[in-house]
Ligand SMILES: O=P(O)(O)OC[C@H]1O[C@H](OP(=O)(O)OP(=O)(O)O)[C@H](O)[C@@H]1O
């Protein structure tokens with residue numbers, strides 16, 4: 506490992522510790538990591554960097570269960586059960602930490618393009634795209650100015666309202682592997698339209714992933730549309 510790689514590892518470990526500290530005392534963080542509370546304080550406050558071996562232990566020790574629990578702790582529900590996900594989708598460093606765990610845990614093929622729907626899926630898509638060294642694309646509910654050709658996917662919802670997403674045609678090529686991601690899946694209508702866009706481009710779907718599944722309808726709908734793995738990190742009833 507060269508000097509720059511070591512520094513990246515050390516800083517990634519500090520990010521992991523800082524994220525875990527948000528919902529814990531130093532003593533609780535010490536119990537979780539097995540490291541002394543005083544050392545953890547110095548790392549989190551940026552006074553000292555952990556050594557590379559210790560940094561690696563911190564990163565590898567924070568697996569699926571810890572991050573899934575961290576995600577659950579950040580989900581806020583209002584009185585009617587709607588999800589306030591702003592503690593998640595506005596936290597790009599947290600999503601950057603999730604990306605490798607998600608990528609390893611769900612068996613998604615390495616994508617050429619990570620595709621989401623504007624707006625709230627964008628930060629997750631950016632984190633996943635960076636991890637996979639893939640392009641990041643988002644379909645929008647309106648046509649972007651100056652773009653001439655769009656792939657268009659439309660559905661009439663149960664309410665009678667039509668939902669349409671547009672993606673510039675140039676973004677996806679036939680044969681690209683696409684990973685569809687979103688912050689939340691509920692009815693699955695949004696992901697269905699993203700899968701329609703992928704099909705329209707003759708792209709291959711490598712997986713469908715949502716941070717949060719509200720109910721099971723959305724996951725079922727996505728699974729009916731693709732043979733690729735479909736999953737969510739947090740399942741709400
Ligand atoms: O499974 P579904 O029933 O389709 O719901 C999930 C979608 O709803 C939310 O987006 P929304 O349409 O609210 O747009 P936003 O991201 O701009 O808030 C969320 O970000 C998903 O894209």
Ligand SMILES: Nc1ncnc2[nH]cnc12
Nearest residue numbers: 586587588589689691719
């Ligand atoms: N924030 C949210 N909570 C629950 N269902 C949703 N569908 C779209 N946005 C939602």
